[in-house]
Amino acid sequence: MRVDGKWDGKTRRIGANARLFRDFDAAIAPVKVIDGKNLW
Secondary structure, three states, X not given: OOOOOXXXXXXXXXXXOHHHOOOOOHHHOOOOOOOHHHOO
């Protein structure tokens, strides 16, 4: 994704429900805080 938030024609992202993963422990998963206001 480009800095202006538009699709660059290459980068792809997907979302997945982590609760569907085997042996996933949400308590130890790293957390990245994203500020939606200053994202771009």
